[in-house]
Amino acid sequence: MARTRVVFLLYSTLTIILNLMPSQINSTTLEADTQALLEVKLAIDPNSVPPSSYLNSWDFTVDPCESTGSQFLGILCNLPLDNSSSRVTALDLDSIGYDGFLTPSIGNLTELTMLNLDKNKFRGPIPQTISNLRKLTRLTLSDNFFTGPIPLGISALKNLQHLDVSFNRLSGSLPSNISALRSLTYMSLSNNAFAGRLPDLTGLWQLQTLDLSINQFYGDIPNLPISLRKIYFNHNILSGHLTPLKGLKLLKWLDVSDNRLSGAISKDIMSLKGVVHLNVSYNRFTTLEVINYSLEGPMLQVLEAQSNHLKGHLPVNLVTLQNLTNVNLANNEFSGIIPNEYGAKVITSWRRLYLDHNFLQGNLPQEFGLKTNVRGSLANNCLHCPPNLVLCHGAQRPATECVGNHQAP
Numbered sequence: 001m002a003r004t005r006v007v008f009l010l011y012s013t014l015t016i017i018l019n020l021m022p023s024q025i026n027s028t029t030l031e032a033d034t035q036a037l038l039e040v041k042l043a044i045d046p047n048s049v050p051p052s053s054y055l056n057s058w059d060f061t062v063d064p065c066e067s068t069g070s071q072f073l074g075i076l077c078n079l080p081l082d083n084s085s086s087r088v089t090a091l092d093l094d095s096i097g098y099d100g101f102l103t104p105s106i107g108n109l110t111e112l113t114m115l116n117l118d119k120n121k122f123r124g125p126i127p128q129t130i131s132n133l134r135k136l137t138r139l140t141l142s143d144n145f146f147t148g149p150i151p152l153g154i155s156a157l158k159n160l161q162h163l164d165v166s167f168n169r170l171s172g173s174l175p176s177n178i179s180a181l182r183s184l185t186y187m188s189l190s191n192n193a194f195a196g197r198l199p200d201l202t203g204l205w206q207l208q209t210l211d212l213s214i215n216q217f218y219g220d221i222p223n224l225p226i227s228l229r230k231i232y233f234n235h236n237i238l239s240g241h242l243t244p245l246k247g248l249k250l251l252k253w254l255d256v257s258d259n260r261l262s263g264a265i266s267k268d269i270m271s272l273k274g275v276v277h278l279n280v281s282y283n284r285f286t287t288l289e290v291i292n293y294s295l296e297g298p299m300l301q302v303l304e305a306q307s308n309h310l311k312g313h314l315p316v317n318l319v320t321l322q323n324l325t326n327v328n329l330a331n332n333e334f335s336g337i338i339p340n341e342y343g344a345k346v347i348t349s350w351r352r353l354y355l356d357h358n359f360l361q362g363n364l365p366q367e368f369g370l371k372t373n374v375r376g377s378l379a380n381n382c383l384h385c386p387p388n389l390v391l392c393h394g395a396q397r398p399a400t401e402c403v404g405n406h407q408a409p
C-alpha cells in the first residue's frame with residue numbers, strides 16, 4: 001500500500017516535471033498531427049459544436065497529446081519510448097451531430113488505429129487519403145450523410161478488422177480488391193445506395209459478419225468465406241440461386257429476404273447445422289426441401305419463407321426440426337392438407353404458424369381446435385374450419401379458387 005503511494009507520488013512529480021518542460025523532453029505531438037487535428041476541427045461548422053462536446057475541448061493553445069484530461073477529448077496518443085514526438089492513435093468523436101466535412105488531412109494521422117465518427121452529420125465524400133491510414137483496425141463512419149463511393153484505396157488497409165459505413169448515402173459498387181482486407185471480421189455497408197454486382201469475397205477469410213442489407217446490389221450471390229456467422233443481404237436486387245451459401249458451416253443467421261432469388265430453398269441450406277434464423281421471404285423461390293432430421297438436426301428456430309412461389313404439399317418433415325418455434329409459409333402456392341403431424345407441434349413447441357394465402361384444403365388436425373398459445377393465421381385458404389378458431393378467420397377463398405385449380409388430394 002505505502003509502496004504504491006510512493007510510486008504514485010514519484011509518478012505525479014515526474015508528470016508535473018514533464019508538463020513543465022515539454023521542449024526538453026521533446027515528446028510533444030508531431031506537428032503534422034496537430035495540424036491535421038486543426039483541419040479536422042476547421043471543417044466542422046462551429047454552430048454544430050456545443051460547449052460540452054469533445055470538439056469544443058480541442059484548444060490549440062495547448063499541445064494535443066500533452067493536454068490534461070479535460071482537453072482534447074476523443075483522442076488518444078502513443079507514448080514515445082525515445083525522444084520522438086507523440087502521435088495520435090485514436091480519434092473517437094462523440095455522437096453529437098457535428099455538421100461538416102471530413103478533411104483529406106485525416107490521411108496525415110498515419111498512426112491512427114481507430115477512427116470513429118458515428119452518428120454525426122458529416123457529408124461529402126470519404127477522402128481518398130484514408131488509404132494512408134495503414135494502421136487502422138477500426139473504421140466507423142456509420143450514421144452520417146457521406147456521399148460518393150468507398151475509396152478504391154481502402155484495400156490498402158491491411159490491418160482493418162471492423163468496417164462500418166452503414167446508414168449513409170454512399171453509392172458505387174463494392175471494389176473487387178476489397179478481398180485484400182484479410183484481417184476484416186466485421187463489414188457493414190447497410191442502408192446506403194450501393195449498387196452493382198458483388199465481387200468474390202472468399203479472400204476475406206476472417207469475416208464473421210457481412211451486412212449488405214438495404215442497398216441495390218444485383219446479380220448472383222458471390223462466393224463467400226466459410227468464416228461467416230451472420231449474413232444480411234436483405235432488401236437488394238440479388239437474383240439466381242442460394243448455391244454459394246451451401247458450404248458455410250459456421251453460419252448462424254441468414255437473411256436474404258426481399259430480393260429476386262429463385263429455385264430451391266434446398267436441403268443443403270436447410271441442413272446448415274448452426275443456422276437458427278433463416279429469412280428467405282419475399283423472393284421467387286419455388287421449392288422448399290426439408291428432409292427428416294429426427295436423428296440429428298439443425299438448430300433452426302425461425303423459418304421465414306413467406307411471399308415466395310413455393311408449391312407442392314406442406315413439408316411434413318418440418319416437425320423433425322427440434323428447435324423450430326416460428327414458421328411462416330404464408331403467401332405461397334402450397335396445396336393439399338395441413339399434415340396431421342403439425343397438430344402435435346401447435347400444442348407443444350410451435351409459437352407462430354402463418355399459413356395464410358395458400359391453397360390448402362380439407363380438415364384441420366384435431367389439435368388446431370384446442371386452446372393453444374400459437375399466433376398466426378390460416379386465412380385465405382380453402383380449409384374446413386371450425387367457426388370459432390381464431391387462426392381460421394377468413395379461411396375460405398372464393399369457391400372458384402378452391403375447387404377450380406386445386407382439387408382435394
Ligand SMILES: *[C@@H]1O[C@H](CO)[C@@H](O)[C@H](O)[C@H]1NC(C)=O
Nearest residue numbers: 032033035036039105107108
Ligand atoms: C498533410 O500531408 C501533406 C503531404 O505531406 C501536406 O501537403 C499537407 O499540408 C498536410 N496537411 C496538414 C494539415 O498538415
Ligand SMILES: *[C@@H]1O[C@H](CO)[C@@H](O)[C@H](O)[C@H]1NC(C)=O
Nearest residue numbers: 023024025026081082083084
Ligand atoms: C534525445 O534528445 C537529446 C537532446 O536533444 C539528445 O542529446 C539525445 O541524443 C536524444 N536521444 C535519442 C535516443 O534520440
Ligand SMILES: *[C@@H]1O[C@H](CO)[C@@H](O)[C@H](O)[C@H]1NC(C)=O
Nearest residue numbers: 152153155156175176177180
Ligand atoms: C484496388 O483496385 C483499384 C482499381 O480497381 C486500384 O486503383 C487500387 O490501387 C487497388 N488497390 C490495391 C491495394 O490493390
Ligand SMILES: *[C@@H]1O[C@H](CO)[C@@H](O)[C@H](O)[C@H]1NC(C)=O
Nearest residue numbers: 234257258279281282302304
Ligand atoms: C424477414 O424478412 C422480411 C422482409 O425483409 C421482414 O419483413 C421480416 O420482419 C423478417 N422476419 C424476421 C423474423 O425478422
Ligand SMILES: *[C@@H]1O[C@H](CO)[C@@H](O)[C@H](O)[C@H]1NC(C)=O
Nearest residue numbers: 292293294316317319320341
Ligand atoms: C423421421 O424418421 C424417423 C426415424 O426413421 C421416423 O420415426 C419418423 O416417423 C420420421 N418422421 C417423419 C415426419 O417422417
Ligand SMILES: *[C@@H]1O[C@H](CO)[C@@H](O)[C@H](O)[C@H]1NC(C)=O
Nearest residue numbers: 276298299300301322323324
Ligand atoms: C435444440 O434442441 C435440442 C433438443 O431439443 C436442445 O438440446 C438444444 O439445447 C436446443 N438448442 C438451442 C440452441 O435451443
